[in-house]
Amino acid sequence: xxxxxxxxxxxxxxxxxxxxxxxxxxxxxxxxxxxxxxxxxxxxxxxxxxxxxxxxxxxxxxxxxxxxxxxxxxxxxxxxxxxxxxxxxxxxxxxxxxxxxxxxxxxxxxxxxx
Amino acid sequence: xxxxxxxxxxxxxxxxxxxxxxxxxxxxxxxxxxxxxxxxxxxxxxxxxxxxxxxxxxxxxxxxxxxxxxxxxxxxxxxxxxxxxxxxxxxxxxxxxxxxxxxxxxxxxxxxxx
Numbered sequence: 287x288x289x290x291x292x293x294x295x296x297x298x299x300x301x302x303x304x305x306x307x308x309x310x311x312x313x314x315x316x317x318x319x320x321x322x323x324x325x326x327x328x329x330x331x332x333x334x335x336x337x338x339x340x341x342x343x344x345x346x347x348x349x350x351x352x353x354x355x356x357x358x359x360x361x362x363x364x365x366x367x368x369x370x371x372x373x374x375x376x377x378x379x380x381x382x383x384x385x386x387x388x389x390x391x392x393x394x395x396x397x398x399x400x
Numbered sequence: 401x402x403x404x405x406x407x408x409x410x411x412x413x414x415x416x417x418x419x420x421x422x423x424x425x426x427x428x429x430x431x432x433x434x435x436x437x438x439x440x441x442x443x444x445x446x447x448x449x450x451x452x453x454x455x456x457x458x459x460x461x462x463x464x465x466x467x468x469x470x471x472x473x474x475x476x477x478x479x480x481x482x483x484x485x486x487x488x489x490x491x492x493x494x495x496x497x498x499x500x501x502x503x504x505x506x507x508x509x510x511x512x513x514x
Contacts, residue, residue, distance in 0.1 A: 328507070387449065391444040
């Protein structure tokens with residue numbers, strides 16, 4: 287069974303450019319989460335999808351970040367325009383159940399904004 | 401609100417020595433507690449979790465953790481470190497607060513010396 291896959295693994299862009307990160311969850315997992323880790327700090331929650339609906343987007347930093355999950359399968363996280371402080375590792379996780387807390391993580395997408 | 405504090409961003413032990421990674425949490429609801437591990441170039445994977453019941457929880461690779469409500473702690477231990485245990489370890493807390501959000505600590509990197 288394929289795990290959570292994320293693309294790209296590493297992206298280097300200049301300030302003001304746009305980047306789109308993609309996450310393919312484990313097949314059949316209705317719950318999809320985005321997290322971000324900046325400079326070795328804690329892994330911070332960004333948002334949670336249940337199927338195609340945003341269940342909780344309280345962690346999204348600002349309106350430069352847009353997450354979508356059309357059709358309830360894969361998800362994209364777009365940053366537009368990117369700022370220096372957006373640099374970090376973006377993790378995607380999926381789960382079959384929203385209320386158990388057990389998350390299955392991808393390897394992360396490292397974003398560097400110059 | 402929920403939060404996690406991991407004491408020590410880096411811990412170094414000798415092979416065969418006891419591993420102790422400290423975690424304290426704060427939660428306004430009965431907590432679910434987790435330890436995740438991240439090996440180099442991999443995603444996070446679940447080591448063990450506490451939900452209810454027995455407070456001593458056993459996980460994979462010989463790790464265990466004990467939930468101590470009075471101390472709001474969930475420290476991770478392993479009697480004898482192996483070189484393959486070198487990784488970054490994350491403590492996390494979740495709970496049903498009307499939704500379910502898993503909050504992570506900043507991580508502790510474990511070094512194992514030969």
